[in-house]
Amino acid sequence: MEKNKERSEDAPVKKRRRSRSGKCVDLAKLDIGKLIALTGAGWSAEMIADEMGISRAVVIRCWKKIEERRMAHAAARANQDHTA
Numbered sequence: 001m002e003k004n005k006e007r008s009e010d011a012p013v014k015k016r017r018r019s020r021s022g023k024c025v026d027l028a029k030l031d032i033g034k035l036i037a038l039t040g041a042g043w044s045a046e047m048i049a050d051e052m053g054i055s056r057a058v059v060i061r062c063w064k065k066i067e068e069r070r071m072a073h074a075a076a077r078a079n080q081d082h083t084a
Helices: 032-040 045-052 056-083
Strands: 016-018 024-026
Touching: 032 045, 032 056, 045 056
Parallel strands: none
Antiparallel strands: 016 024
């Protein structure tokens, strides 16, 4: 029954995901530079996941976060240009 309890707002958000080996992956310690470099070299999510020992879903999640940050930076620069 405890599994069905709603999570309180104060509960910490998990930043660890399971890799293919079943081990938890600390997303904060993931080598994002390597992920970006392999992506730039044309590697697929599946190939990157195999190389880095993580799941394809973690690779895709990282790609989405990277894109969100790029969009946020672009919006901030656009706002800065309009105010200058």
